[in-house]
Amino acid sequence: MAILKGQRYYKLKLSIDNNNYQEIKMITNLHNHIQAVHNQSIDIVEYTAKALEQAKAINKEYNYFTTISEELALSQAQNLKKTPTGRLAGVFLSVKDAICVQGVESTAGSKILKGYKPLFNATVIQRCINEGAIILGKTSQDEFGFGGFAVNTEIVPKNPFNKDRVTGGSSGGSAGITQKADFAHLALGESTGGSIVNPALFCGVYGLCPTYGRVSRYGLLDYGSSLDKIGPMAKTIEDIASLLNIIAGHDDKEATSATQKTEDYTKYLNRPVRKMKIGIIKDLFGDVFGDGVDENITKAIYKKIEQLESEEVICEEVSMPITNKYGIPAYYIIATAEASTNLAKYCGIRYGAADDLKSNYNEYFTKFREANFSKEAKRRIMLGTFTRMAGYRDAYYTKAMKVRTKIIEEYQHLFKKYDALISPVMPMLAPKFSELEKLTPAQHYMADIMTAPPNLAGLPHINVPIGMHNDQALGLMLTTNHFEEGKLIQIGSAIR
Amino acid sequence: MQIDKQLVQHIASTARLQLSEQEINEFIPQLKEILDMFSQLDQIDVKNTLPSFHPILLENVTREDKIKPSLTQEQALSLTKHKEDGYFKGPKIL
Numbered sequence: 001m002a003i004l005k006g007q008r009y010y011k012l013k014l015s016i017d018n019n020n021y022q023e024i025k026m027i028t029n030l031h032n033h034i035q036a037v038h039n040q041s042i043d044i045v046e047y048t049a050k051a052l053e054q055a056k057a058i059n060k061e062y063n064y065f066t067t068i069s070e071e072l073a074l075s076q077a078q079n080l081k082k083t084p085t086g087r088l089a090g091v092f093l094s095v096k097d098a099i100c101v102q103g104v105e106s107t108a109g110s111k112i113l114k115g116y117k118p119l120f121n122a123t124v125i126q127r128c129i130n131e132g133a134i135i136l137g138k139t140s141q142d143e144f145g146f147g148g149f150a151v152n153t154e155i156v157p158k159n160p161f162n163k164d165r166v167t168g169g170s171s172g173g174s175a176g177i178t179q180k181a182d183f184a185h186l187a188l189g190e191s192t193g194g195s196i197v198n199p200a201l202f203c204g205v206y207g208l209c210p211t212y213g214r215v216s217r218y219g220l221l222d223y224g225s226s227l228d229k230i231g232p233m234a235k236t237i238e239d240i241a242s243l244l245n246i247i248a249g250h251d252d253k254e255a256t257s258a259t260q261k262t263e264d265y266t267k268y269l270n271r272p273v274r275k276m277k278i279g280i281i282k283d284l285f286g287d288v289f290g291d292g293v294d295e296n297i298t299k300a301i302y303k304k305i306e307q308l309e310s311e312e313v314i315c316e317e318v319s320m321p322i323t324n325k326y327g328i329p330a331y332y333i334i335a336t337a338e339a340s341t342n343l344a345k346y347c348g349i350r351y352g353a354a355d356d357l358k359s360n361y362n363e364y365f366t367k368f369r370e371a372n373f374s375k376e377a378k379r380r381i382m383l384g385t386f387t388r389m390a391g392y393r394d395a396y397y398t399k400a401m402k403v404r405t406k407i408i409e410e411y412q413h414l415f416k417k418y419d420a421l422i423s424p425v426m427p428m429l430a431p432k433f434s435e436l437e438k439l440t441p442a443q444h445y446m447a448d449i450m451t452a453p454p455n456l457a458g459l460p461h462i463n464v465p466i467g468m469h470n471d472q473a474l475g476l477m478l479t480t481n482h483f484e485e486g487k488l489i490q491i492g493s494a495i496r
Numbered sequence: 497m498q499i500d501k502q503l504v505q506h507i508a509s510t511a512r513l514q515l516s517e518q519e520i521n522e523f524i525p526q527l528k529e530i531l532d533m534f535s536q537l538d539q540i541d542v543k544n545t546l547p548s549f550h551p552i553l554l555e556n557v558t559r560e561d562k563i564k565p566s567l568t569q570e571q572a573l574s575l576t577k578h579k580e581d582g583y584f585k586g587p588k589i590l
Contacts, residue, residue, distance in 0.1 A: 119571055212551045226550050252559065259555055322540070329534045340511060347512075349586055351575035357587050362512065364587035370514040378513055382504070382523065383530060385511040399537050401547030406540070408548060442529040458551025482552055 003103055004075040012045075012074055021046040026054075026183040030091060030239050033184035037080065037090035037132070044090045048077035048134055051092050051183045055136055063157045064177040066097045068137035069104045076134045086132025087246060093128055094177045094187040097138040098145060099230060100219040101125050108221040109141040109153040109170075112372035113352040122219025123254065124188060124230050124247045131246055133186070139173025143374050144339065145192050145223040146170070148426075148447050149436055150199065152376040156433075160203055162471040165430040168202035171233065175199035175207065178233050186243050187233040192223045193331055194425075194451025196231045197477055200463035202430035204473030206240045206492070207233040211482045212458030213258035215244075216251030224338035225256070227331075227455055237493045240462070241265040244485060260483050268489040273311060276491065279318035279418040280305060284450050288324065289427035290443075296469040297424045301476045304466055304495050305422065311494065318414055318421070323407045323453045330407065331452035332445055333387050333400035340384025343377065379441060408457045415481040420491050422478055423450050425463050429472035454479045462488045464495050497535065499528045 004012060024046055027033040036042045052070050059065045073092075080090055095101055098108040100118035102125075107113035121129065129135070142152040150157050150172025157172040159165035160179040167176045171189030176199070178187045189196040191209040200207025209231045222228055232243035244265045251257040285298050305315050348354045348368035355368050373381070387396035414421060426447060439447075454461045454477075461479040468474060476495070480487045504523055508515045515523065569582055578585045 116575065119567060119574070213554070252557065255557065256550065256554055257557075258552065259557070326537060326540055329536050332530070333534055333537075344512075349576060349578050349584055354577060357578060357585065359587060361587045361589045365512045366509075366514045369512050373513070375519070378515070378519070379523065379526065381511045381513060382507050382527065386507050386527075386531075387534070389507070389510070396534060396537070398547055399542060401549055402542035402545045403537055403540060404551070405545050405548040406542065408551065440529060441526050442533055445530065445533070456551065 003072050004078070005071070009071055009074070012078060016045060016049045016074070019046055021049045024050050026050060028183060030184050030186070030242065034087070034089050034091060037084050040084055044080050044084070045074065045077045047090065048073050051136065054182060055177070058177065058180045062160065062163070062176055062180065063155050064094070064139055064173040064180070065137040066107060066109065066140050066155055066173070067105045069101065069135050072101070072104055073134050073136060076129070080132055080134070086130065087242070088128055088186070089132035090184070091133050092136045092181070092183060092185045093133040094136050094139050094174055094185065095125065096171050096174050096188055096190050097141050098190055098221040099125060099188055100221065101135055101138065104135070104138060106138060106221065108145070109143045110373070110377070111154070111353060112346045112369070113221070116352040118219070120219065123216035123251045125219065127246050139171070139177060139187065141173060142170035143377050144221065144343065145190065145195050146339070146376045146380055148194060148198055148444060149431070151433065151436060152374055159430050161468070161473065164432045165472070166202065166433060166436065168199035168426070168430065170195040170199070172199045174233050175203035175205055178205045178235060179203045186239055188230060189233045190220060190228060190230050191455060192227045193335055193455045194448050196233065197425050197451055197461055197463040200233055201425040201475040202473060204465045204468070204475070205233055205235055206237050206463060206465065207231065208240050208244060208462040208485065208488060209455070209460060210244065210248065210485055211258065211460045213256050214460070214483065214485065215247045216254045216257050218251055218254040222342045224335040225342060226338060227335060237489060238266070238269055241269055241489050248485070258483070263486055265486055265489050268486040269493045271490045273308065273313050273491055273494040275312060275314065276419045277314045277316070277417060278308065278491070279414055279421045280315055281320055281421055281423040282317040283319055283321070283324045284423040288449050289446060293424055293427045294429050296429065297474060300466050300469070300474045301422065301424060304476060308494065318418070320410055320414070322410050324449065326403050327407060327453035327456060328446060328449055330400040330403040331448070331456045332383070333396050334404065334456070336380045336384035337388050337397050338384070340381045340388070343381055348372070404456055407453060411457050411459060412481070419487055420478050420480045422476060425450055425475050425477040429469060429474070450477060458482065460485045460488055462492050464492045466495065497528070497531050499524055499531065
């Protein structure tokens, strides 16, 4: 689809500006909105103008976008007005900056990709556009996904419930706008070690990270190629299932894309959970992080466990000693090793930022990378380069890959007996920016103790919001076996 | 594990990074703390375990060796100022 440019675009913009679209009452329910677009009872171009205006106003206060793609959105809306079809007709989609959108600046939150406007759409984007979704913009994130709090970047998003707190990360912008958007809205996040469920928790929305390979990574600016997953974020679990239906499935453009058949995930919504078995990972409710897990999280989760038990779900405490002891070091060795190789391609020649070619070969690349990677990116490149170096490779990199096998086996053993596992998402509630400054990089990494293991094992997991503690959102994490996203939806929809 | 300035500089140059003096001094204790954490893996026995380079078993996907649509040379070069005669242009090697 061509983006309207020049005079044609300004003519459209002028006609919209002359309309009284400010008076429009937006439809927040996805299903009702899509129906209204299908039967043309609303003018989607005017609705898009209003959604853009609202997104801009929210962005001014909260920094959720790196780019708002106004020209693309209005062009799409105009097309949709003529041909109002698709399972996501007129739904506004916010996209993590690391996922490529054709013609829209896509930087993965990094200075090194400044100005990069991809020549193609990521597969997930193409699928959503084919179903009539309107791209609202690219969302702020930790540079290349390097962080759990969305502070390792120039545009730092703020928590929707308290601007002094973080959104979580790395998909912070996607989570924040999902909470604040007052119109039919969905978002795409991406997780390497917890970057979907973590910000979903802190911003009080649903976020589902699918099985590794379930959703195509084609067009994703990668971090760790054996770990990265794109997944849906939304205000309701119904919307999560609808978006997953569209983005899941094999893609012949992507070598690690899974060939297993997909399902209609909406079928699992509100399906009875009676007699299902859930393992409570008891080690993750204890003293696993500094002073231990915030007691408000533990209390809130156990209340929901009681609710499930009252519906005859069998809940039993389980232990995962290998996973919880070795998950973080194994994850960070693998993630940084893969990141250091993936980031080797950013050299200031073919796309993105560039310098003048004055110096010689190594000097050019070295200076360019030094100036354009942030401190956290450099730290991870250094770690990953070190653990792959001759003499250290077997002790770190290869060993971590073997520990990953042990961790997968520990999960598989539990999934013989249990349908799902339940745990906190993070050991703390959304912290203030000022509280984060006290943590060392190693302590930052340790905060991923609950989310790194399922990511390392490529297992699907979801954040289910379960209320508020003052100005901080509460949530719980469900993890299921490979390709059992359906059960996440089933149990997630039973928790109200 | 001894993390000193020399090792940090060696890693940086391998990774094509030119760290400032200040960054090197900052990174030494940070990398030490993280590598100590990594060393926890010394405690687990994985002698008879195979590595998982991917979390799920992947099937080889093949296709017929036929040319499919792709970017033109012009498109591929459209995102850079560093080009000449239809090629990318890099910094001098010698």
